[in-house]
Amino acid sequence: MKLPLLISSALSLSLPRADVGTWSTLAPIPLFPRQEHSTVLLNSSSFAIVGGVIPTETGVNTTALVQLYNIPSNTWTTLAPLPVALNHPNAAAVDGKIYVLGGLAAASDGAWRGTPQSWVYDPKANKWSALEPMPASEARGSAAVGVYNELIFLAGGMSVLEPVAGGKQETVNTVSAFDTELGKWVTLPETAKRMPEARDHAGAAVVDTKLYVLGGRDHGQANVKGSVLAISLGRLDVGWRTVKGVMPTPRGGVASAKLGRKVYTLGGEGNLVEGSKGVFNQVEVYDAAKDTWEVLAPMKVPRHGTSAVAVDGKIFVPGGSVSQGAGPVDVLDVFVPGS
Ligand SMILES: *[C@@H]1O[C@H](CO)[C@@H](O)[C@H](O)[C@H]1NC(C)=O
Ligand SMILES: *[C@@H]1O[C@H](CO)[C@@H](O)[C@H](O)[C@H]1NC(C)=O
Numbered sequence: 001m002k003l004p005l006l007i008s009s010a011l012s013l014s015l016p017r018a019d020v021g022t023w024s025t026l027a028p029i030p031l032f033p034r035q036e037h038s039t040v041l042l043n044s045s046s047f048a049i050v051g052g053v054i055p056t057e058t059g060v061n062t063t064a065l066v067q068l069y070n071i072p073s074n075t076w077t078t079l080a081p082l083p084v085a086l087n088h089p090n091a092a093a094v095d096g097k098i099y100v101l102g103g104l105a106a107a108s109d110g111a112w113r114g115t116p117q118s119w120v121y122d123p124k125a126n127k128w129s130a131l132e133p134m135p136a137s138e139a140r141g142s143a144a145v146g147v148y149n150e151l152i153f154l155a156g157g158m159s160v161l162e163p164v165a166g167g168k169q170e171t172v173n174t175v176s177a178f179d180t181e182l183g184k185w186v187t188l189p190e191t192a193k194r195m196p197e198a199r200d201h202a203g204a205a206v207v208d209t210k211l212y213v214l215g216g217r218d219h220g221q222a223n224v225k226g227s228v229l230a231i232s233l234g235r236l237d238v239g240w241r242t243v244k245g246v247m248p249t250p251r252g253g254v255a256s257a258k259l260g261r262k263v264y265t266l267g268g269e270g271n272l273v274e275g276s277k278g279v280f281n282q283v284e285v286y287d288a289a290k291d292t293w294e295v296l297a298p299m300k301v302p303r304h305g306t307s308a309v310a311v312d313g314k315i316f317v318p319g320g321s322v323s324q325g326a327g328p329v330d331v332l333d334v335f336v337p338g339s
Contacts, residue, residue: 020294037049041310047068112160197218
């Protein structure tokens with residue numbers, strides 16, 4: 001007698017639930033459309049977008065721009081710029097300060113190369129201060145970033161990105177950690193300092209004590225990943241493992257954000273479906289407590305090359321690109337997952 005119920009609940013796991021979640025549009029990013037920035041939640045009422053690329057007449061320029069969005073008033077302001085222009089910065093907020101721990105800088109030959117330079121932003125002084133740079137051999141951007149107590153972890157990323165068709169994309173499996181209290185880079189145990197696979201442009205979140213690296217890609221847009229790598233940050237000696245739950249749609253260039261014990265992955269790049277412009281519209285959520293995935297309402301404006309923050313049951317997604325590669329937009333929208 002229970003069989004039909006079991007079947008319907010099993011089906012609902014794999015079917016798109018387009019009814020679940022709503023998208024709304026907010027005030028667009030002023031000054032310039034933007035992609036390949038980082039988005040960090042400064043406090044419960046504001047988030048910042050840091051660096052990235054902006055359009056020019058001939059392509060895109062890497063920017064040092066930092067802008068703050070105030071959630072209650074739906075308004076943007078401009079903060080002190082980064083000391084150098086960076087795209088794919090590795091950024092996190094800890095204790096009301098923004099940390100930028102390396103990223104990619106535009107070199108004179110046109111390639112984007114990893115820089116070890118690191119800074120902290122103090123909102124009270126509206127000022128960036130230099131930190132100990134990360135070890136030069138670990139310099140990279142586009143890492144999966146997770147905060148655990150006073151530590152910021154960077155997992156994977158890319159050391160070089162040549163922003164041309166078929167250009168080099170050097171994906172790494174390096175893991176680094178910065179201690180924000182000591183102002184020093186941490187030496188990680190052998191079990192923790194490399195992921196089992198190289199990843200860049202992945203989703204990331206710390207749930208309870210575990211860092212999850214969701215999807216991403218390896219050496220180029222096409223080689224998308226659907227698996228989730230995880231490490232217990234309180235037990236680094238146990239090392240990395242691959243969880244059972246696999247992303248329904250493998251994607252790189254995803255935005256990700258955590259609400260409760262669920263990690264939302266939004267959009268992405270490397271879609272081979274005709275008419276997609278290489279961009280994914282998928283919104284899929286990983287339930288870390290159950291180790292399962294669910295498909296939610298797709299993005300109204302499908303994008304890659306953005307990043308998201310979540311607060312008070314809402315996920316904010318500023319900027320990104322609407323086509324594979326460069327195509328920055330000024331869209332800010334918000335997704336409310338519902339239940
Ligand atoms: C892009 O960078 C070039 C070279 O640095 C500069 O001349 C130009 O003004 C920049 N354009 C924009 C829109 O920032
Ligand atoms: C959040 O940070 C912004 C920027 O420093 C500040 O203007 C605002 O007052 C802060 N809000 C809260 C609730 O702390």
